[in-house]
Amino acid sequence: MLKKFQLCLLVILLLSCGFLYQLFLKSSCLFCLPPYKSQQGPEALLGKGRSIVFLETSERTEPSPLVSCAVESAAKVYPEQPVTFFMKGLSSSLQLPPNSTHPAFSLLSAIDNVFLFPLDMKRLFEDTPLFSWYTQINVSEQRHWLHVSSDASRLAIIWKYGGVYMDTDVISIRPIPEENFLAAQASRYSSNGIFGFLPHHAFLWECMENFVEHYNSYIWGNQGPELMTRMLRLWCRLEDFQEVSDLRCLNLSFLHPQRFYPISYLEWRRYYEVWNTDPSFNDSYALHLWNYMNKEGRGVVRGSNTLVENLYRKHCPRTYRDLIQGPDGLVTQGGGSR
Ligand SMILES: *[C@@H]1O[C@H](CO)[C@@H](O)[C@H](O)[C@H]1NC(C)=O
Ligand SMILES: *[C@@H]1O[C@H](CO)[C@@H](O)[C@H](O)[C@H]1NC(C)=O
Numbered sequence: 001m002l003k004k005f006q007l008c009l010l011v012i013l014l015l016s017c018g019f020l021y022q023l024f025l026k027s028s029c030l031f032c033l034p035p036y037k038s039q040q041g042p043e044a045l046l047g048k049g050r051s052i053v054f055l056e057t058s059e060r061t062e063p064s065p066l067v068s069c070a071v072e073s074a075a076k077v078y079p080e081q082p083v084t085f086f087m088k089g090l091s092s093s094l095q096l097p098p099n100s101t102h103p104a105f106s107l108l109s110a111i112d113n114v115f116l117f118p119l120d121m122k123r124l125f126e127d128t129p130l131f132s133w134y135t136q137i138n139v140s141e142q143r144h145w146l147h148v149s150s151d152a153s154r155l156a157i158i159w160k161y162g163g164v165y166m167d168t169d170v171i172s173i174r175p176i177p178e179e180n181f182l183a184a185q186a187s188r189y190s191s192n193g194i195f196g197f198l199p200h201h202a203f204l205w206e207c208m209e210n211f212v213e214h215y216n217s218y219i220w221g222n223q224g225p226e227l228m229t230r231m232l233r234l235w236c237r238l239e240d241f242q243e244v245s246d247l248r249c250l251n252l253s254f255l256h257p258q259r260f261y262p263i264s265y266l267e268w269r270r271y272y273e274v275w276n277t278d279p280s281f282n283d284s285y286a287l288h289l290w291n292y293m294n295k296e297g298r299g300v301v302r303g304s305n306t307l308v309e310n311l312y313r314k315h316c317p318r319t320y321r322d323l324i325q326g327p328d329g330l331v332t333q334g335g336g337s338r
């Protein structure tokens with residue numbers, strides 16, 4: 001009888017230990033500094049292969065309203081998935097970055113599933129074909145380095161951990177129901193502004209090999225959209241799209257331009273215009289705003305009723321409220337993203 005009682009007690013003790021441990025795991029964030037919600041490194045977070053990844057390869061640590069909107073909208077569309085934002089400008093030490101008081105930075109840090117990390121390229125390129133390339137070049141002699149380093153980093157991150165990469169000028173509007181995909185920017189032409197793969201997909205490995213083999217920083221996009229397009233041509237027989245359906249090739253999908261580029265880059269100003277009725281974008285998962293075309297620094301003007309204002313209001317309400325409805329009501333958004 002006593003033995004049974006002791007056994008019972010032991011079981012209860014073990015169960016409660018387990019429970020407390022779980023509780024500790026869940027609440028471990030209480031013990032860490034604000035922008036790094038957990039003390040796990042990015043590897044642990046990305047390891048589940050379902051992360052949405054954003055990159056900032058310049059030294060900027062103050063996200064522009066558009067960058068803030070892109071990250072917030074992804075967090076909203078993928079509430080159960082980590083949204084990771086790697087910034088070159090964050091030092092590798094786990095300290096608060098100097099300018100963490102910037103409104104957009106704290107806005108993003110406060111979102112439960114958004115995680116900000118320093119971007120350590122050398123470490124990222126380890127165990128990939130990009131490592132020897134990266135350690136041999138003299139960075140200050142490369143042309144278009146912000147873009148080239150971003151092109152390289154996105155391939156390595158998604159190859160290593162899987163997930164979806166997005167440019168910081170992509171506003172998410174509904175979940176992408178694909179695991180391995182490239183996004184067409186036009187017929188037979190792939191972008192690299194958004195793509196997704198399961199970890200260790202052979203396509204991305206071959207992209208990294210091709211990156212190094214045909215590296216030429218003088219040709220803009222040679223390591224970006226051009227690379228994706230030439231690799232896709234090697235893997236698949238590309239055909240024109242029929243109506244608005246996607247193409248399938250081996251185990252990857254080539255998504256119709258409507259999915260992310262319903263407004264083409266030549267028409268990018270349409271986002272900053274007032275429409276009679278806002279388009280439904282029913283055939284799209286996210287909208288690429290072509291920020292690199294926006295040399296004029298167009299932004300969201302409060303009360304202007306432009307398409308972009310209505311998109312912010314609906315898809316990134318916190319950014320809209322905090323940054324757009326600020327004292328002067330006008331925030332421009334040049335620089336940073338492409
Ligand atoms: C931090 O912000 C201040 C004022 O906005 C700026 O002068 C300074 O250069 C910024 N520092 C860094 C490291 O970004
Ligand atoms: C890299 O290039 C710059 C500019 O040409 C030069 O000043 C510097 O010495 C080079 N660094 C190395 C390590 O070769």
Ligand SMILES: *[C@@H]1O[C@H](CO)[C@@H](O)[C@H](O)[C@H]1NC(C)=O
Nearest residue numbers: 198200201202203250251252
């Ligand atoms: C996709 O297909 C390629 C080529 O057939 C193969 O090498 C690769 O392992 C496949 N990847 C996945 C994740 O199924």
Ligand SMILES: *[C@@H]1O[C@H](CO)[C@@H](O)[C@H](O)[C@H]1NC(C)=O
Nearest residue numbers: 277278279280281282283284
């Ligand atoms: C878009 O989808 C919504 C909701 O499913 C629907 O109400 C609307 O009619 C659709 N619009 C178009 C143009 O297909």
